[in-house]
Amino acid sequence: MQFLKYYFVFMLLASFSACNTTHQNNIFPSEAFDAKRLGKHIEQLASDSFLGRKPFTTGEIRTITYLEEQYKKIGLEPGNANSYFQKVPMISITSVASPQIIVQTKNDHFFLNGPDDYVIWSGINKPMVSLEQDEVIFAGYGIVAPEYNWNDYAGIDVKNKVVLVLANEPGYDGSDSSLFKGLTMTYYARWTYKLEEAARQGAKACLMIHSFKSTGQAFSIIQNGWNATRLRLNEQSGNATQCPISGWISEQAAQKIFGAAEVDSSIIYSAGKRGFHPMQLNVKVSANIRVKTVYNQSNNVISKISGSKWPDEYIIYTAHWDHFGIGRPDEKGDSIYNGAQDNASGVAGLLEIAAAFKSMSKRPKRTIIFLALTAEEQGLWGSDYYVHHPLFPIQKTLANINIDGLNPFEKTVDMTIVGQPQSDLEDLLKDAAAKMGRTVVYDGAPASGYYFRSDQFNFARVGIPAIYAGSGSNVIGKGVEYGKKWKEEYGKNHYHRPSDEYNPATWTMEAAIEDIKLLFMLGKRIASQKTWPKWRKDSEFNSVRDTINLKYENKAL
16 A cells, blocks of 8 residues: 555656646747857857857848858748848948047147047048037027927027037936836936937037946946947938038036036036026137048848738847957957947857757747847848838738847846837736746846837837847846846946857856746747737827838737
8 A cells, every 4th residue: 555655646746747847838949048068059150150240241241142052041931022131222331530539629629538538430421521620509408399289499400500419308307207217217218219309400520428327237338338420321211411511528527517617517417407498608619520430231141930820910020140340459458349238149049949840749829939130239220121121011020129238147037128118019028938937037227218218119110019138137046136237247348349259168058948938938829819919098009000001910829
């Protein structure tokens, strides 16, 4: 009897184990999610031989060739008729700025020195662009937002003048939660918006005032762009207008200008309050930029797995393949910006998820797109071009799942959703996490506006529910503070620096594998469920989807 009791218990446990194994196999195909393979992809993409993966370089050719090879190896269909490439017409602009800006006051003048005090560039196709004793106007945060009853350009004409604007937006520091969205950043806070608005106002130049508090990054990161080559979509692609000169100045340089204009520095505080009025500073600035322009094409790299039941409905996974190429050497003399975590890891994750879908015993019911995007680091241009020249109808695209950096270290209990609550995708991800005994949290720095800094933003702008989920912080057995420490260390010492390199000694890829499993489960759920994902009613993107007549129909399985 005692033997039979133990035998029964053993068989019961074995049955549970078999059921659990079967359940796991149903969720995760056996051929998918190999940590070594993931690491090998990152090692190759982030190797010195790929030269930092900058568009228009040998590094691009090697990168997109590698991706095409991997798509074919996995068995993915071409995403653009018979091609794996979508040509993205762009302009490469090299701006060589004068080493000094001359600031002229009523009775005197002084110099700002680049790149210590400023970094400026031009997006205009002219051999020389100049400021010649042009007037400077302080325009607060440089925002025109009727829905928030805010206009920093009210009552003043800035045409052919230099506008000086603050980074971020009113209320970002918690001083007044009634302004905009308080601590949660809106798109009005992004530097790209400020340049677009200054151009719409007719400004000759827009100089943004940098501070660590308002941007979350050191001025040294801005300095990496000194006299660098920048990319943007060409005019035929419907690109936003450009000021002849754009740039950043340091907080200290701005204080010098305010002092020379005999304006109290409290004006910066006043700019964040209702009732602020833009003002002429009674100083003039002079500088010049020599410009070299090259028209060329970069490439998005796209593949698909056709759906078995609704092949004309789509889920798009994205990750940007590009980085900064070869640039300003660091303190060790390394000039190759390898971009291992940002974003070779994301592209490697894209390949692993593609392999998982391809190895399923049954094809997904909806078509799954795998899109490696160009020129994210230059201004989200690859995704911008795709959503305005889609290879698959926007109105039939259910969701975008974007990967921009994976955690290469130890497993975490949690995974982070970047941005504040936006759509049903977040709830679906939470459900997937619960099935794996994990949790999902929102990022703790909504004021940084990371949701607007990666490619999912462009999909959201055209109404497609889009999610960007990143690394967690609660490392299993070691806690949240331990996880935060490595994140801070990466941000301080490796983000957008040559030292962002693959390290096989410490990159176990354990957390990365667990995170991409969740993203796979999310896409798999969307591909088969009855309903389409929806924006939350209070999302700023909800009305966009309604405008382009996307339908939220219950679909019979």
